[in-house]
Amino acid sequence: MVVSGMQSPNGSPSRRQRLVDAAHDVFSESGYDGATVAAITARANIATGSFYRYFPSKQACFLDLLDTLYGELMRAVLAARAVATDGEAKLLASVEAAVASFLAQGPLARLVAGSRHGPEPAVRARVEAVANEMARLLAKDFAELTDGQRSPTEAHAAGQFLVGGLEKLLDSALTQDPLPSPGALLPVVRQLTVGMVVGLRDVR
């Protein structure tokens, strides 16, 4: 279980935090639909009804979760990009930061991937937004590092492709127990990213 965020003065996680952590776990394990409010509150050792003191609905809880995780992801990525100078460095920095953040956050990838096609339009929209934002960032880098030799469409596709590939890799990695360390995953990811860069630069 992921325990993070605010705590009560006495050091035990606050009720809200317990709920958030439990929701993260349950959503990750069961997907948006499979997750029940009862399962979440049970995992958090909290009464069912108390869920609604913290979140107006199951959907809102999920969206909250998503926003938090997404926020941390973006913060990490933007921080990493800040010290990079050219497109390729920014790209690599982004990817590495994203992977590290994912692994640190827990099953975000599964959560994200697994909810893209759920029944609730609001959920779908938000999930897509997360991935799109990241893809847009990466597309910018691709455009920059190929020096405009690739059409915007191609750059955009490359961004999406990279996001999709990472999601898959992370989804698969997050299934394993114990979680692979960033150290195990990063070289491969870097490799593949650089590969894409080289390919886009040199081919044709």
Place this chain on the structure above:
Amino acid sequence: MVVSGMQSPNGSPSRRQRLVDAAHDVFSESGYDGATVAAITARANIATGSFYRYFPSKQACFLDLLDTLYGELMRAVLAARAVATDGEAKLLASVEAAVASFLAQGPLARLVAGSRHGPEPAVRARVEAVANEMARLLAKDFAELTDGQRSPTEAHAAGQFLVGGLEKLLDSALTQDPLPSPGALLPVVRQLTVGMVVGLRDVR
């Protein structure tokens, strides 16, 4: 709506085909859980109960759909690979065939991706199997074309990465209306694939 397969002599699609098409659409739009049998039958203009003359359960219907689509995909991929000589050619042939098959089949990617995290283990297992099979194939190609210079882990990761990237690209493409033609998508895909190849061969 996808209309394909057998038709009544009079040219209108058979009841079963209407059901299959409707199921395809509804599952793609709403995901496995969001799709209701009622929605499927309504879309097919068929009574609720009739669904069960054609499929023993909602799950079986979905699995059927998956198997059909997956079957066509694999058939196309394997046929394309048959005429390729080296690893790179096989890789490109596979990817191109997959893209063409996806686009021809309709929203398979969404269907597949969107069901990987549903609550039903049987569904999850089958969906994973589809993606894994494809990833395994591509990993073999990566291993071959890098002449063993990459560890099996790296080759496997590359296979997964490629599958993930394609899924994402196709997922996004299949959202657009009208559907992009294979001609519009293929060059980018080829580009990205070759990029990965070059990167894996030359880098480090």
Place this chain on the structure above:
Amino acid sequence: MVVSGMQSPNGSPSRRQRLVDAAHDVFSESGYDGATVAAITARANIATGSFYRYFPSKQACFLDLLDTLYGELMRAVLAARAVATDGEAKLLASVEAAVASFLAQGPLARLVAGSRHGPEPAVRARVEAVANEMARLLAKDFAELTDGQRSPTEAHAAGQFLVGGLEKLLDSALTQDPLPSPGALLPVVRQLTVGMVVGLRDVR
């Protein structure tokens, strides 16, 4: 399977008869509710819809069955009683005829017993009527053979008791495979019946 009643000129049972036999079997095995029209027609090798050419409804079919079987039972019982002179003889004759008829007819007892509490009032009423008619007959015998020393209430109770005991015995017997012959069952039944008679005559 019980095959009885009218046949086609060529010797094979008529469609209707096949249906009746199948209904008898299926109702006996599964009870009124558990029996489905589909199961009956499948067993009779007849199309579902054809059921309704012979019976207006599942309920009517069941009632028909009941009436037929009940008719044969009563015919046998009344015939046996006709040659008996006093109450005790009539009682024994009735009981013996009923047992023989039951065993000859197949699972009537189960059918009757098993439908007394089904959801359909019409069915319940008819089933009760069958048992009540028999109980009434036997009550008359009890009254006669005790020479009026037992109140009508007692005689009636004795009739019911005897019917209930027989039903149970037969229900249990009809569960066995192969069916016990009347020869195996009759002595016990006679014994118990005579016991009741002696008891009612002599006690107190």
Place this chain on the structure above:
Amino acid sequence: MVVSGMQSPNGSPSRRQRLVDAAHDVFSESGYDGATVAAITARANIATGSFYRYFPSKQACFLDLLDTLYGELMRAVLAARAVATDGEAKLLASVEAAVASFLAQGPLARLVAGSRHGPEPAVRARVEAVANEMARLLAKDFAELTDGQRSPTEAHAAGQFLVGGLEKLLDSALTQDPLPSPGALLPVVRQLTVGMVVGLRDVR
């Protein structure tokens, strides 16, 4: 309606008890299949879903009911038998206790008898077990009181016969409104039981 068991402090029956009573009534009136959860909850003035807070399924509810009633029956019977010395006394004590317990419990007999042929094997099995256990007890008494002069088969048949007769008598009695008092039923029952005893002892 049967109202028994625990009550809220304020004197109105607890929700659970209302449900149990309603289930008892509805099952008795409509049989296992005819009874719907909706009917039960409606009778108990409780929402449909609340049923499942108390019972995991309709079947479990029925089985619970059966076990409770059967438990009380056996308790009463065994208590009555404990003070009896010979076979005949035990037989009579059992029968009297059973009748009293039935009448006190409400429509158990109907419930039991009416479910012997439903489509659910688990239900059938449990119902048979109840009647068989009682029959076995009585068969032992018959064997004892005839001093081994009757074969085990005959004793067993006598036990079944007695159970069947009682079921019928009680079924019929429980249909009447108002319920006959034990005082009205017991003499007849005793009479019939003693009759069976005398018959089995003296005849042939």
Place this chain on the structure above:
DNA sequence: TATGAATGAGAATTCATTCAT
């Protein structure tokens, strides 16, 4: 007349959400 696919009303069960305590 026979067929069996089609129909649709209902049944059991689940679960997000509410609310009395």
Place this chain on the structure above:
DNA sequence: AATGAATGAATTCTCATTCAT
């Protein structure tokens, strides 16, 4: 504020009955 029992709408699946061929 916290609790967890209660609610009832929604969902999957069954099956008696109808009807086009």
